[in-house]
Structures are given as structure tokens and as C-alpha cells.
Amino acid sequence: MTRIGVVTFPGTLDDRDAARAVRLAGGEPVALWHADADLRGVDAVVLPGGFSYGDYLRAGAISRFAPVMGEVVEAAGKGMPVLGICNGFQVLTEAHLLPGSMIKNDHLHFVCREQVLSVESTDTAWTGEYAAGERITIPLKNQDGQYVADESTLDELEGEGRVVFRYEDTNPNGSRRGIAGISNAKGNVVGLMPHPEHAVEAGFGPDGARGPRSGTDGLRFFTSVMRSLVS
Numbered sequence: 001m002t003r004i005g006v007v008t009f010p011g012t013l014d015d016r017d018a019a020r021a022v023r024l025a026g027g028e029p030v031a032l033w034h035a036d037a038d039l040r041g042v043d044a045v046v047l048p049g050g051f052s053y054g055d056y057l058r059a060g061a062i063s064r065f066a067p068v069m070g071e072v073v074e075a076a077g078k079g080m081p082v083l084g085i086c087n088g089f090q091v092l093t094e095a096h097l098l099p100g101s102m103i104k105n106d107h108l109h110f111v112c113r114e115q116v117l118s119v120e121s122t123d124t125a126w127t128g129e130y131a132a133g134e135r136i137t138i139p140l141k142n143q144d145g146q147y148v149a150d151e152s153t154l155d156e157l158e159g160e161g162r163v164v165f166r167y168e169d170t171n172p173n174g175s176r177r178g179i180a181g182i183s184n185a186k187g188n189v190v191g192l193m194p195h196p197e198h199a200v201e202a203g204f205g206p207d208g209a210r211g212p213r214s215g216t217d218g219l220r221f222f223t224s225v226m227r228s229l230v231s
């Protein structure tokens with residue numbers, strides 16, 4: 001069975017939902033602690049959402065120095081799939097596994113909504129089971145969700161097909177070019193602000209009466225990575 005590590009930092013709050021998403025997708029979740037010095041032989045890693053180290057200094061800025069992150073950076077460099085969700089995305093930018101930064105939402109308020117995204121790239125370890133251009137609805141909840149990078153970095157991301165998700169219908173936080181998620185050049189590392197792990201079970205995720213898969217648009221992140229590991 002595919003073993004997917006879920007990292008808990010002090011202040012993480014979505015680790016249990018991430019572990020549950022892994023289980024519902026057919027994988028085995030493995031709890032990793034921020035102070036761990038090894039990844040316990042996992043096949044992939046999820047950095048979940050929350051307020052690691054209280055978002056002090058800057059969201060993700062302290063977590064980046066946690067012992068487990070040294071292992072995650074090394075494994076990611078060797079091609080291990082890594083997914084950063086919300087605070088996890090913030091950690092990935094702070095750790096320089098992904099370019100750019102997350103700053104306060106442009107309206108300066110916390111945002112909590114069901115967010116429509118377009119899947120712009122299916123060429124990553126975490127999105128292979130989506131259709132290019134597909135619209136999905138998953139929850140978004142954060143205060144530091146505005147993705148920023150300089151123009152040349154944004155052009156490079158667009159040119160290399162590394163914009164993985166874009167906000168649809170509305171830009172909820174002022175992110176440059178409506179970017180909701182990006183990948184590294186190899187496509188094994190993906191970060192996004194909205195939360196796929198909160199939309200994995202019918203009746204609990206965003207509903208919207210959109211048919212039989214309603215509320216489960218996030219599940220294919222986790223089935224995609226398992227498929228990418230066996231193929």
C-alpha cells in the first residue's frame with residue numbers, strides 16, 4: 001500500500017483531514033512530526049494546512065527550519081511527490097521548493113468560502129486524474145493567501161505550464177494572475193491555497209448540487225499521487 005506521510009508542526013490543524021483523505025483514496029497515512037529526522041520510508045509527503053508556529057514572523061517562515069523539512073527538501077529533490085496545502089504551500093515557498101511568496105489577502109480579511117478553480121495542468125504527480133481545464137470546487141480559508149512573484153517568475157511559470165490551478169469566477173485574495181497553485185519544474189512538488197482534503201467525502205465537502213461527485217472534488221489529488229507512484 002502507498003504510504004503517504006502527513007507532517008504535523010505545532011499549530012497545524014488539517015493533518016487529521018489530510019490523513020483521512022489519504023485513507024479514503026486507498027493509501028496508508030503515516031504521521032510525521034516536525035522534529036522527526038527521517039521520513040519513515042514514506043512514498044510521498046503532504047504538508048497540511050493550519051497555523052504552524054502561530055504564523056509568527058511570516059506564515060511558514062519558522063516551519064521551514066523544522067528538522068523534518070531538511071528531509072522533505074532532500075526527498076523532493078530526488079523526485080518524491082510533495083503536496084503543500086495552504087499553510088503547507090506557504091512552507092514550500094519559504095523553503096524555496098516553489099517560487100514566489102504568500103502575503104496578506106489584498107482585502108486584509110480572513111476568507112472562508114467554497115472556491116471554484118480550474119485545473120490548468122494535469123502533468124503533475126498530484127493532478128493526473130483531473131481533466132485539463134476541469135472546474136472543481138473545494139474550500140478556501142486563509143488570511144495570507146495572496147500569491148505574489150516578480151513578472152519574470154510569473155512568465156516562467158506560465159511558459160513552463162507550472163500554473164496548476166487558477167481561481168475561477170472571482171479572485172478571492174488578489175493573487176497575481178489568479179494563481180491558486182503551482183508546481184516545481186519536475187511536477188512532483190505542488191502547492192495550492194485551497195483545501196482538497198476538505199472535499200473528499202460526499203455530504204461533507206462543498207455541495208452545490210452539482211451531481212454525484214458533488215463535494216468530493218479534492219479526492220483525486222490523493223488517487224492521482226498513488227497512480228503516479230505505481231506507473
Ligand SMILES: NC(=O)CC[C@H](N)C(=O)O
Nearest residue numbers: 049050086087142143144
Ligand atoms: N488554512 C490554512 O492553512 C491557513 C494558512 C495560514 N495560516 C493563513 O491563514 O494564511
